[in-house]
Amino acid sequence: MKGPLDYLARWPLRLWLAMVGAFLYLPLLALVVFSFNDSKRITVWRGFSLRWYAELFDDGELVAAFGNSLVIAAASTLISLILGTLAALLLWRFRFAGKAPLEALLGLPIVVPEICLGVAFLVFFTAIVPWPTELPWPLNLGAIIIAHATFSFSFVALVVRARLASFDGALAEAARDLGAGEWLIFRDIMVPHMVPGLVAGALLAFTLSLDDFVITFFTSGPDTITFPIKVYSMVRFSVTPAVNAASTLLILLTAGLTALALWLQGADIAKQAA
Amino acid sequence: MMLQRPSQAPGVFGAVGLPPVVWLFALFLAPLAVIWTYSFGENRTLVDIAITGSWGNYARALKPLYLAILLKSMGFAALTTLLCFVLGLPVALAITFASRRAKLLLLVAIMLPFWTNLLIRTYALMAILRTEGLINAGLGALWGLVPGLPPFEPLPLINNNFAVVVGLVYVHLPFMVLPLYAALDRLDRSLIEASLDLGAGHLATLWRVVVPLALPGIVSGIIITFIPALGAYLTPDLLGGTNSQMIANVIERQFRSANDWPFGAALSFLLMYLTFAALMVQAIISRRSASREAAR
C-alpha cells in the first residue's frame, strides 16, 4: 500500500525515470551492440562477429597506446597516492596558520577547468621546464605522468581524508602508551585502518588517469600516444566498429574499477550515515 | 581527536606537509602562474614570447568575435544546466523517496554512465545523431513504410548547436542528480508531511517547502554542472559545426594551429575567472543557509 510520500510508486515518475534511463543508456547499448557488427558500418546491423576485437589486438599502435596508458596510470596513481595520503594526514592531524587557504588550494585542481590545466602544462613542459625528448620508454611519458598525478592527488586526498575521519584516536594513544613511536604507530595502527580509503583512492586515481583526454592531449608529444587519444583519432578519421570495440573494452575496464572503488567505500559511507 | 600544532610534532609535520605542498606550488601553481604571465605577453617571433605587461590580449578577447563565442559558451552552459535540472529533479526526488534497495540501484544506475569515458559517451551519441545515424536510419525506415511520400530527408541532428546541447546534457546529467539527491535526502521528512497535513498538494509542497530548503544543494548541482559545461572541449569538437564552437575550442586553436599563446593564455584565464565567480556565488548562498540551519 503506498503512502503519500511513496513517489517512486507513482506512474508519472516511473515514466520519467524510464525515459531518462533510456536517454542515458541507449546510446551506450547501441555502441556495445554494434561493436559486434559484421560490417564496416556502425549503424546498419549485418551479423554477429568478433572480428573488430581481433583487429584491435592486431593494431600495433593501439596496443602500444594502451600500454602507454597503463604505465601512465600506474605511475601517476603511485605518486598521487603518496601525495594525497600525506596531504590527508597533514590536514587531519594538524592545526596551523594557513590551513584554510591550503585546503582551498588543494581543492583547486578539482575545480579548475581541464583545458586551463592542459594548456598550463603544455606551456610548462615545452617552454619553461622542457621535458627532454629522446628519452627511453617509459621516461618519455614523464610529463604526462606528472600532469596526471597533479590533478588526481586532490581526489585521493579527499577520499583518504574521509576514511581518516572515522579513525579512533584512542587507538593511537593506546599504542603510544605501550611505547610505540611515530613511525610504528603509523605503520601498525593507522595504515591498516586507512587501507580501504587507500585502495579506493588508488582506483579513483587510476580511473581518472586512464580516462583523461584533454590534459593528456595537450601534454603529450607526437610520439607518446595514449589510449583515449588513439581512440579520438579513430573517431575523427576512421570510424569503424573497431572504435566501438575499443570503447566497449574501455567501458568495461573503468566501470569495473569504479564499481570496485565504490564497493570498498560503500561500507564506510554507510557507517558514517548511521 | 585533538588537532596538534606543528610545534608539537615538527618532524611529522614536515614529513607529511612538505611533499604535497611543494608539489602543489611547483607543479600546479607554477604552470598556472606562467600562463597568467603569458596572458600579458605578446608574440615576438615564432618561438619567442615577450612579457610586456599589456592588457592587449584581454582586450582582444572581449572584441565582438570572441565575446560572441564567450557568450555563446555561457549560453550553452546555462541551457545545459537548465535542461539537466528539469530532467534531473524528478529523478532525484524519485531516488530520495525510494526504498533502501531501490535507492542503491538507482544511484548506481545514474552514476554508471558518468564513470564511462567522456570520449566514448560523446562517440556513442555521434552514432545516434549522424546523418546515417540510428535516429535517422530508424526514421527513414519508418518513412519508407508509408507509400507515396517524397524521399526521406535525414534530419540534421549533428554538427550544429542542437547536437552540442544534447551532448552537453547527456554528459552532465549525472553531475546534477547527485547533489540534488544529497540535498533532498537531508531534508526533514516531517516538514513535507506537515505541509501535506495542512492542506497543500504535492506540487505546492515542492515549490513552497522542498525547493527553498534544498536550495544550497540545488545551487551546488547547478554550479557543478555549469562549470564543466562551460569549459567543455570534446563535446563541441566532435558534435559541433563550425559555428558551434565553444571557448575551449578557441583556446585549443591558439595553442596549436594559430600559435598565439599569449592570447590563448588570456582566454584561459577569462574562463578561470568565470569559474571562480560561479564558485563564489555558491559559497555565499551556502553560507547564508548554513547559518540558518545551525541556529535551528
Next chain:
Amino acid sequence: MTKGSPIIRFEGVTKRYGKVVAVDDVNLEVREGEFFALLGPSGCGKTTLLRMLAGFEVPSEGRILIDGQDVTQASPNKRPVNMVFQNYAVFPHMSVADNVGYGLKVDGVGGAERARRVEEALALVKLDGLGSRRPDQLSGGQRQRVALARALVKRPRVLLLDEPLSALDAKLREAMRTELCQLQAQVGITFVMVTHDQDEALALADRCAVMNRGLLQQVASPSDLYEFPASRFVADFIGSVNMLEGALVVDEPDHAEVAVAGIAQPLFLDHGVTGAAGTTLWLALRPEKIELHKWAEAPPALGDAPAGRNAVAGTITHVAYLGSESLYEVTLPDGQKLKALRSNLTRWDQEDFALGEAVWLAWHACSPAVLLS
C-alpha cells in the same frame, strides 16, 4: 454532531510492514470533544495508528471513518484533521506568521482574513506579537506553540498530537500539561494524543487506549485504567503494582477467597468473582493501598474481612525516600517481595519503619483488582 457521539471510528484496522504486524485488528471509537490518549510502550503501534489517522500511512486492512466518512484512502491534505508533529516541523525558512498562516494560504484564504486569524491563533497559544520572528529565534517550547497555532488555525475536526511533551524539560512539561488541558477545553475540538508517558496520559486524557505489540489492551478513563485494569499488562504498565498469583478457593455472590503462595490465610475479597474453584487468577494490589503496621503478635484487622485475613508479616529490606512519600520493599518469609507506599504525613522520622524492621502489611478487602489474564 452531538457532543459525546463518536467522531472517529477505527474498524478492524491492521497495518503490516512485510512480516511485522504493527497494528493488529484495532476497533476503536473516539468521541467528539474528548481528549483521547493512545498510550503504550515504544513499538506498540500507537504512532502508526495516529499516522494512519492523519493519512501518512495506509492501513493494510480495515477502515477509518471521520464524521461518518470513510477516509481510509484519502490523502492527508484532504482530511479534516491536523497534526502537531513530535519535532514540531516548523518551517525554518518562514516567519512565525507565515508558518501559522500556511494552511490558510493553501486554502486560498485572503490576506486580510488570514492575518486576522493568524493573530487570533497566536493569541490563543500565548505567542501574540511574535508573528514576525523566525523559528531559529524561538525556544523549543515556543516552537511547539507555533506548531499548535498552525494546526488549530484551520479549525480542524480533530487535532492530533505526537508525543507533545516528550521534548520538554520537567518544569516546562508540567506547565504545558495544564495549558494543553485548558486549550482543549477552550477550543472544544477533539484531541487525540500519542504518548508513552502514563503520567501525561492519566493527567490529560478523558479516555485512554492502552496498546501493546499492535493490540488494543483496554480503553477506559484514567481512573478506570488505574483502579480496574483489564489485564496484567495494563496493571503493570500503569503505575506500579504488586502482582499476586493465586487460586480461587471460594466464590460467593458477595465475597470470594483466593489462596496465594506465601500468604498463610487466603485473601478475602469483598465481591464475587465468576469462575470455577481452582481457577488461576491474579490480584493486582497497588502499593499505596497496602498499610504498614508495627509488629504485634496478632495481625492487624481493618474491619472489612475476617480476622487474620488480608494481612501478612515481613521484614523491611529496602526504603526509598521519595520526599512526599516513601516506598518500602518488604520481604515475606518465603522470599516474595511486596512494595508498600506510605505518605510522609508528618516530618520525616527515621525511626518510623526502619530498614530491617519486622512489620505487618494489611489492606482492605476492596483493594485488590482481580485479573483473569
